[in-house]
Amino acid sequence: xxxxxxxxxxxxxxxxxxxxxKPKSLTRRSFLGVLLGFGTVVVGAALSVPLxxxxxxxxLTKTTEIGWSDVGNINEFxxxxxxxxxxxxxxxxxxxxxxxxxxxxxxxxxxxGLPRILSPICPHLxxxxxxxxxxxxxxxxxxxxxxAEDGARVSGPAPRAMDELESKVENGMVKVRYQxxxxxxxxxxxxx
Amino acid sequence: xxxxxxxxxxxxxxxxxxxxxxxxxxxxxxxxxxxxxxEALDEPIPGGARWAYVFGSVLLFLFISQTITGxxxxxxxxxxxxxxxxxxxxxxxQVTGGSFLRSVHAYGSSAVxxxxxxxxxxTYLYGAYKGRRELLWISGCVLFAxxxxxxxxxxxxxWDQKAYFATTVGTNMAADVPxxxxxxxxxxxxxxxxxxxxxxxxxxxxxxxLPAILIxxxxxHVYLFRKAGAAGPPSEDPVRPRLPTQRFYPRQVVMDTIVxxxxxxVLALLSHFSPTELGPKANPADTxxxxxxxxxxxxxxxxxxxxxxxxxxxxxxxxxxxxxxxxVCVPFIDRRLxxxxxxxxxxxxxxxxxxxxxxxxxLMSMRDDQRDPSIAKQVARQHEETEQFMGEPFEPxxxxxxxxxxxVALADPLAAAGKKIYEDQSCSACHGENGIGTxxxxxxxxxxxxxxxxxxxxxxxHPTAKMTAGEMPPVDVRDEDLKALVAYIKSLK
Numbered sequence: 001x002x003x004x005x006x007x008x009x010x011x012x013x014x015x016x017x018x019x020x021x022k023p024k025s026l027t028r029r030s031f032l033g034v035l036l037g038f039g040t041v042v043v044g045a046a047l048s049v050p051l052x053x054x055x056x057x058x059x060l061t062k063t064t065e066i067g068w069s070d071v072g073n074i075n076e077f078x079x080x081x082x083x084x085x086x087x088x089x090x091x092x093x094x095x096x097x098x099x100x101x102x103x104x105x106x107x108x109x110x111x112x113g114l115p116r117i118l119s120p121i122c123p124h125l126x127x128x129x130x131x132x133x134x135x136x137x138x139x140x141x142x143x144x145x146x147x148a149e150d151g152a153r154v155s156g157p158a159p160r161a162m163d164e165l166e167s168k169v170e171n172g173m174v175k176v177r178y179q180x181x182x183x184x185x186x187x188x189x190x191x192x
Numbered sequence: 193x194x195x196x197x198x199x200x201x202x203x204x205x206x207x208x209x210x211x212x213x214x215x216x217x218x219x220x221x222x223x224x225x226x227x228x229x230x231e232a233l234d235e236p237i238p239g240g241a242r243w244a245y246v247f248g249s250v251l252l253f254l255f256i257s258q259t260i261t262g263x264x265x266x267x268x269x270x271x272x273x274x275x276x277x278x279x280x281x282x283x284x285x286q287v288t289g290g291s292f293l294r295s296v297h298a299y300g301s302s303a304v305x306x307x308x309x310x311x312x313x314x315t316y317l318y319g320a321y322k323g324r325r326e327l328l329w330i331s332g333c334v335l336f337a338x339x340x341x342x343x344x345x346x347x348x349x350x351w352d353q354k355a356y357f358a359t360t361v362g363t364n365m366a367a368d369v370p371x372x373x374x375x376x377x378x379x380x381x382x383x384x385x386x387x388x389x390x391x392x393x394x395x396x397x398x399x400x401x402l403p404a405i406l407i408x409x410x411x412x413h414v415y416l417f418r419k420a421g422a423a424g425p426p427s428e429d430p431v432r433p434r435l436p437t438q439r440f441y442p443r444q445v446v447m448d449t450i451v452x453x454x455x456x457x458v459l460a461l462l463s464h465f466s467p468t469e470l471g472p473k474a475n476p477a478d479t480x481x482x483x484x485x486x487x488x489x490x491x492x493x494x495x496x497x498x499x500x501x502x503x504x505x506x507x508x509x510x511x512x513x514x515x516x517x518x519x520v521c522v523p524f525i526d527r528r529l530x531x532x533x534x535x536x537x538x539x540x541x542x543x544x545x546x547x548x549x550x551x552x553x554x555l556m557s558m559r560d561d562q563r564d565p566s567i568a569k570q571v572a573r574q575h576e577e578t579e580q581f582m583g584e585p586f587e588p589x590x591x592x593x594x595x596x597x598x599x600v601a602l603a604d605p606l607a608a609a610g611k612k613i614y615e616d617q618s619c620s621a622c623h624g625e626n627g628i629g630t631x632x633x634x635x636x637x638x639x640x641x642x643x644x645x646x647x648x649x650x651x652x653x654h655p656t657a658k659m660t661a662g663e664m665p666p667v668d669v670r671d672e673d674l675k676a677l678v679a680y681i682k683s684l685k
Contacts, residue, residue, distance in 0.1 A: 029441075029442060032442040032446070033442070036442070036445065036446070036449065039449070040449075043453060043456070047456065050289040050292055050293060051260065051261075051264055051289075051293070053288045053289045054264050054267075054287060054288060054289045054290060054293050055264060055267065056288075057286075057287045057288045057289075057290075060288060061288070085615070087615070093588055094591070095268070095282065096275070096278045096279055096281075096282040096286075096586075096588055096589055097588060097589060097590075097591040098588035098589060098590045098591060099591045100590065100591075101625070102625065102626075103625070104615065104620065104625070127621050127622060128618065128620050128621035128622075128624075128625075129621065130618035130621060140621075141618055141621045141622060141663075142621070142622065142663070
């Protein structure tokens with residue numbers, strides 16, 4: 001076959017093709033080309049929709065949201081007179097992985113029938129703050145920040161009071177949403 | 193085949209046209225895209241375009257589809273015995289469009305086998321392997337084998353019951369190969385038993401090794417096809433074509449495209465309305481499971497039933513090997529240039545005989561299963577278990593490093609008591625939850641646990657100067673509490 005750039009499309013071409021362009025068949029060839037190109041783009045676009053949705057799945061759904069953890073029965077805390085430390089189980093989802101960790105929290109004596117829950121993490125530099133039974137205050141062992149029984153800042157380097165965690169009561173069960181907060185700033189700000 | 197006139201592009205570049213024409217000319221001068229397109233699209237087909245010639249292009253299209261869906265699936269897949277099943281369940285039950293995409297990939301593999309058989313049958317009946325096309329035919333046979341290997345290796349990856357037991361049988365068959373059989377089986381499995389190494393090996397073969405070889409052979413196959421030229425209809429002379437020719441583009445391209453589009457449509461509809469299911473996770477302890485291979489392996493599966501004991505090697509190795517050799521050697525055995533099937537009764541007869549044997553044995557395999565009540569019952573039960581698993585919501589797998597592992601360490605009651613003291617004494621304030629360490633204090637896991645209990649008790653009671661400088665106070669608890677605390681620190685891994 002020795003045809004260079006001549007176009008003869010669907011018609012049978014004799015072996016020795018001439019290099020004369022036939023406008024009519026050229027039109028047909030390019031029309032089909034445009035049709036095929038257009039069809040390919042349309043079908044390709046339709047096919048790529050499920051592919052793109054599949055690839056972007058982690059961006060389109062919330063997978064790292066922290067759920068509610070059980071703290072204990074509300075009756076357990078109804079007669080508290082001082083903060084009490086509890087260990088809760090925090091469950092996080094990392095795609096198909098379930099990460100369970102244990103976190104300490106402080107349950108404060110109830111006010112208006114609702115318990116308040118504090119994160120023990122010092123808003124100064126992140127040490128874990130224990131409740132000092134003798135002194136009746138929270139005393140950070142790292143740099144001496146002192147907080148009152150309700151978590152309010154008393155003295156020391158902490159820029160704000162201890163952080164309260166979001167809590168609720170559901171069917172008599174106290175639940176808490178465990179979160180981390182940015183340190184060294186006067187306002188409480190959630191770390192994502 | 194014609195080469196484009198080298199002066200042509202320059203000429204075109206100077207002649208101004210529309211903006212697209214000028215862009216094309218600009219590209220053409222720099223890349224020679226014009227002659228490439230000419231080479232690709234103006235392939236002469238003796239006797240003109242036919243529907244019978246579409247299968248090769250459709251296979252290429254399916255290969256691209258398998259590649260794209262396969263790459264997408266690999267985004268969420270982890271090839272280990274612990275994670276494989278969970279991640280596939282995650283794809284199927286959680287990921288947007290995951291079930292659909294996995295189904296397109298799984299049905300796509302069946303489609304590849306079907307179109308391969310059609311391509312092979314068309315080429316064989318048309319005698320298109322004749323006339324200096326031996327290497328073209330052999331490269332096609334290699335592609336056939338590679339595709340079957342892709343299907344075999346991909347089948348294991350979901351690590352469900354079906355995958356696990358079918359592959360157990362498949363790899364057991366390798367053991368019947370003379371001399372190297374048991375070595376071959378251990379090589380495939382990565383040991384004597386099926387396990388996580390088997391999965392790694394199959395994954396690497398399916399995703400890295402086989403695709404690389406496939407691409408090389410596809411390129412070879414297409415190149416050799418273009419070198420030999422399209423064979424045309426059976427009446428055509430395979431060496432010196434006489435019939436008037438028609439170019440590949442547009443008519444054959446349109447036919448190929450239409451069939452490829454139909455293929456997409458069928459795969460999409462099947463995947464949407466009847467998605468591929470995932471069974472429960474592989475349980476090697478299950479002795480009841482009746483493994484059945486994918487439909488295209490059923491004839492071989494049935495064939496193997498007839499060969500047992502000392503002659504098994506004939507059925508499992510010799511006959512299939514001879515059939516394969518026969519297939520590869522066809523262009524060397526059937527050397528006449530006669531292509532019309534009705535003038536080649538022996539060649540066509542043998543081919544049809546083997547084809548019919550395959551179909552009959554596949555059907556017999558299905559009939560055997562239906563007739564045996566115990567097997568039929570077990571297969572029905574397995575189907576039920578699969579349905580049940582598919583109906584359950586996705587269950588995330590506990591991460592190994594999480595609490596479950598920590599709790600195991602606390603099986604010792606003394607260490608558990610120590611953990612309480614650790615919390616009460618606010619050791620965790622500086623040394624972190626479970627002794628993982630914080631900014632304020634070093635971690636206690638690992639290095640600290642290497643000290644003897646006596647040494648640990650001693651430094652806890654009397655911290656070193658370095659520890660005191662880091663604000664570590666002496667631990668002031670009763671002796672038995674200190675013992676518990678030491679036991680807890682020792683348990684931190």
